[in-house]
Amino acid sequence: MDIGVRSEPRISVCVPTRGRPHALARCLAALGGSTLAPGELEVVVVGDGPDVEPPAPGAAGELPVVWRTRPRGGPAAARNAAAELARAPTIAFLDDDCVPAADWAERILARVDAEPDAIVAGRVRNGLPDNRWATASQMVLDVVVEAYRERPGEPGFAPTSNLAMRRSVFLGLGGLDERFRTAAGEDREFCDRSHDAGHPLVIEETAVVAHFHDLDARSFVSQAASYGRGEVTYRAVCAERCRKPNVVKGNFYVRLLLAAFSYGPRRALPLALLAAASQLVFLANYWRRSAWRVTGA
Secondary structure (H helix, E strand, O other): OEEOOOOOOOEEEEEEEOOOHHHHHHHHHHHHOOOOOHHHEEEEEEEEOOOOOOOOOOOOOOOOEEEEEEOOOOHHHHHHHHHHHOOOOEEEEEOOOEEEOOOHHHHHHHHHHHOOOOEEEEEEEEOOOOOHHHHHHHHHHHHHHHHHHOOOOOOOOOOOOEEEEEHHHHHHOOOOOOOOOOOOOHHHHHHHHHHHOOOOEEEEEEEEEEEOOOOOHHHHHHHHHHHHHHHHHHHHHHHHOOOOOOOOOOOHHHHHHHHHHOOOHHHHHHHHHHHHHHHHHHHHHHHHHHHHHHHOO
């Protein structure tokens, strides 16, 4: 089902979704306020599972919205399906709980036009600064992204919540690996392959989205556990492709501590403790899933 009148777009924004209709509505409404003309931008939304309801007509204002569902396979599979449906020469990935700035699509498109062989990552900001779980999660992600960024000649990393490139580049790389069934590791593996194929990862600081990931204690722990299990899949894929896992070493944990203190003395200790907890949960689930793969238990 296509919602809205379609014309030839310059950029297709690909949004996977499942179980967050209110967040999706907010995301689409923000895209409807884009500084690009409606004919220059289309939105492709893929529901991850046949039970996912489509967005309401006109959810993105005048923007055309392409809607499909697919058998449940995880966000990587949904993003691949969206990229296949996209008609524009440039595609951008956006999570359904992210809200882009009005000029986001215009700025990330301009950077891809300027560097058509590159993978372009925008900036993701925490949209819930009063939520300590969301703040800690975003803090850890920011430290990870910067740690990868500061290694010249090595593969970088950026999440698929704000990522753009030529559609031909994405399809030429084979898209995202659909063996990643959750949002955990598929973006890092894709960045590895992009680097190996000669597509550099560049950061467009002005292409900003706000991430409204409304975490609580349970979902914060669940997220860290998923990352740990995803790390096992990531390393298995690396072994299959005869490449070393792309990991950051050195002072990563020191950087996490310093990042926590950058929030000021009142918030530093709680954020440091949450970051430490996330890493412990990550490691515990990594080792547990690794043992399961070895023993088959």
